[in-house]
Amino acid sequence: MVGRLQGKNAIITGAGGGIGLQTAILMLREGASVLMTDVKASALEKAFETAKTHAPDRTGKVDRRVLDVTKESDVEEAVHALDAWGGIDVIFNNAGIMHPKDGDAEEVDDAVWDLTQNINVKGVWYGPKHAVRSLRKHKKTRGRIINTASMVALVGAATPQLAYTASKGAVLALTRELAIVHAREGFRFNSLCPAPLNTPMLQDFLGDDQAKRFRREVHFPTGRFGEAIEQAQAVIFLASDESSFVNATDFVVDGGLTKAYVTPEGPSTQPPQNIG
Numbered sequence: 001m002v003g004r005l006q007g008k009n010a011i012i013t014g015a016g017g018g019i020g021l022q023t024a025i026l027m028l029r030e031g032a033s034v035l036m037t038d039v040k041a042s043a044l045e046k047a048f049e050t051a052k053t054h055a056p057d058r059t060g061k062v063d064r065r066v067l068d069v070t071k072e073s074d075v076e077e078a079v080h081a082l083d084a085w086g087g088i089d090v091i092f093n094n095a096g097i098m099h100p101k102d103g104d105a106e107e108v109d110d111a112v113w114d115l116t117q118n119i120n121v122k123g124v125w126y127g128p129k130h131a132v133r134s135l136r137k138h139k140k141t142r143g144r145i146i147n148t149a150s151m152v153a154l155v156g157a158a159t160p161q162l163a164y165t166a167s168k169g170a171v172l173a174l175t176r177e178l179a180i181v182h183a184r185e186g187f188r189f190n191s192l193c194p195a196p197l198n199t200p201m202l203q204d205f206l207g208d209d210q211a212k213r214f215r216r217e218v219h220f221p222t223g224r225f226g227e228a229i230e231q232a233q234a235v236i237f238l239a240s241d242e243s244s245f246v247n248a249t250d251f252v253v254d255g256g257l258t259k260a261y262v263t264p265e266g267p268s269t270q271p272p273q274n275i276g
């Protein structure tokens with residue numbers, strides 16, 4: 001059976017775990033060649049091995065590269081590296097941070113603000129910049145760019161992370177504009193808006209604090225946090241031809257959270273298992 005991403009060449013940033021790793025595995029299973037990238041070399045190496053193990057029947061290539069999304073030359077070189085495979089088709093700009101010292105307007109300081117914007121916004125700008133150049137160079141008539149934002153860019157939260165929220169709002173805005181600019185070249189841009197997830201990014205922050213956890217969990221209609229694999233499934237759709245008329249969206253994958261007022265009582269639904 002032909003994979004949904006057969007023959008496509010993809011770069012994933014922030015592939016050292018969470019959404020990025022799950023997406024790498026699904027992309028490989030769908031026939032893509034994938035360059036996994038992350039700033040953390042050890043996490044990336046582990047993720048690379050996991051991806052290979054869990055996509056044993058892959059037909060595409062898989063490689064990894066340590067890359068800091070705030071360094072333009074790193075991003076440019078990664079995109080160039082895919083020339084050897086025939087040029088980039090898909091880039092998933094997914095790397096991001098949520099700083100533990102983020103907070104409300106008074107709490108957040110300049111250093112946390114600048115670092116967050118640097119990684120979450122500037123780092124997302126470099127991906128499309130070099131992907132578009134490469135798509136044009138290779139005379140491609142289709143390109144798929146998916147940028148990870150967050151549902152906190154759509155709804156306000158009384159548990160503030162102002163720098164993070166502002167950065168994700170910027171991702172929505174820049175993605176939307178690029179989608180319109182490049183629409184007639186066949187290059188599609190969509191933002192992924194995950195709800196809070198069961199990944200280390202959030203779960204390490206919540207730890208064993210049940211009150212802190214419940215304050216967030218109660219807003220989920222399904223009674224549970226999202227799983228990385230549920231985001232990865234959406235990325236596969238956005239990267240494939242199945243979404244050929246889906247462009248400039250804030251693609252929300254949140255179990256209904258952003259549409260809920262009062263949520264049901266009773267046991268939560270069973271989450272799917274992540275791979276690996």
Ligand SMILES: NC(=O)c1ccc[n+]([C@@H]2O[C@H](COP(=O)([O-])OP(=O)(O)OC[C@H]3O[C@@H](n4cnc5c(N)ncnc54)[C@H](O)[C@@H]3O)[C@@H](O)[C@H]2O)c1
Pocket residue numbers: 013014015016017018019020037038039040043067068069070094095096097098119123148149150151193194195196197198199200201202228
């Ligand atoms: N976890 C959540 O609840 C949640 C909710 C909404 C949105 N998101 C977003 O989803 C994306 C992926 O997060 P995740 O939940 O998989 O968490 P994660 O922490 O597992 O993944 C983020 C990855 O980005 C990498 N990274 C950080 N700075 C980098 C840099 N400068 N250059 C390259 N890589 C860098 C990290 O090393 C990490 O592997 C992030 O953009 C995050 O903001 C997460």
